[in-house]
Amino acid sequence: MSKIKISTLILISVLILSTSIFLGPRIINPFKLTGAEKEILISIRLPRVIVAVLMGIALGASGAVLQGILRNPLADPYILGISSGAALAAALGLLSGTYLLGKFSIPLTAFIGASIVSIVVGAFGWKRGGLRPERLLLAGIGLSFLFYSILMLLISISSDESMRRALLWIFGDLSIADWSLIPYGFVFITTGLCISISRAKALNALMLGDELAHSLGFSVQRERLLLFVSVALMTSASVSLGGTIGFIGLLIPHIVRFFIGSDNRVLIPVSAICGGAFLCVADLIGKSIMPPMEIPSGIVTAIIGSPYFLYLLRKRDVISI
């Protein structure tokens, strides 16, 4: 039964991914492509779909991993302060006039910010020879508040027009997607995804508690550190590709769990695929519903996903990570 459910979820996701490139404000017939349409597909739609898929994969997978490591169903990839660090770094970069790298400026500063915050959160979460889930969580929440308040201060005192762009980006903006960032995002996200999938058994064991994980033959601190690194890689890359997009990292793993259970060997890859497909659909709706205006994907994901999640929550008995 569960194999049928997994296959169905994967099949639907693949269908969405393969058709979404042809859909949008203007529907393109793949069998009768004109030169202009080919150009639109290759230089606008395809990179945007790929960025949406990569970000969705990163958020879906890292949400599943974090909820397991922190043993907390409320955890999402942004709870560790990585997104707020990225946003603050990008804003600081813009204010200090770091335009030297052209369109790379925002993503690069965001990635540097996200990486530094990952290390700082890891350092705060480290105690007695290892990462402690409760310390990680609290350090992430504390740093998030600090960074967001500094960011708001910067925005309120700045009259710079570029801050508007930074704000848009902070709330998730896929319209800037092009081919230039995709190879970097791909490398970081697939590396993070491969690490997390390869440590899925260890994550299952960690969910039973550190002592049982040790008894089952895992080095608890090493496994937790590897999983944390995988999340930091995926989240940092995702934030720098298209800003912070809510909902996916928090709720997609829960929705997937409702269907296929909590075994991380299946949950992580399926959450990744569903996250990718879901963000693709959300972006498609966001850009098609009232063109030429675009609704940010983060808003669309929450508007479609939340009622469905609440419906499932009402229907199911067992709720847990």
Place this chain on the structure above:
Amino acid sequence: MSSVYNHPILELYNVGFQYFRNKKFINNLTFSVGNGEFIGLLGANGSGKSTILKLASGILKPSDGHVKLWDKPLQSYKNKDRAKLLCYLPQLLDINVPFKVRDLVSMGLYPYSIPPGITVDEALELVGLKEKSESYIANLSGGERRRTFIAMTLLQGAGLLLLDEPLANLDIKYQIEIQRLLRELKEKKNISIIMALHDINMALQFEKVMLIKDGKVLGIGNPETVLTGNLLKEAFDVGIEIKKQDSGGPYISYENNF
């Protein structure tokens, strides 16, 4: 059952341990476990039972002395190899683990790339939970949950089980059930078991008892020689005596019956 191999499979020698920034909790702890032995680790709350089991399983590292498993330092084993020989079941088991019985039990195979023989169904059969294999752990009773984790340890196939109060908070029915199951396993598979407990009645059922207080061994041996009035008073700070019933069975008499 007499064991063929009489050399200790687990040896703690002059082990010392202190929790972070606290004074030394365990000092010069020395004891060993032979093949096929079933040892009751008895002591009051806070006497160090869990700490001793965690030192023996490698979860805690001793500050002095050494722990040997099959004549090799415990820390020299790779994690997976150690898990095939030694299994620790903590006292507090998370009841909110989101797994089904079958999925949780099958985690016992994690240390192996090739399953060691016993199947998930056989393990579930042994603990009497085959009909609950598709239930979620959170929906089971306390006794069933314990038995699920015991099935997982059986699947893990380790020859030495370190069980931290597996009978705590269970109805008497389940206490008897789990004890019987462990004794059967010991007989069938010649596994060695150390079980922490603080119920003296329960300790009387063991072939070998280790009585501890403040991380020190007060006595080790058969219950008649270890569970004496003096040692029990020292261990529990209450006058306790083991008396014989007319039928021959032992019973516990307290200093002040209330």
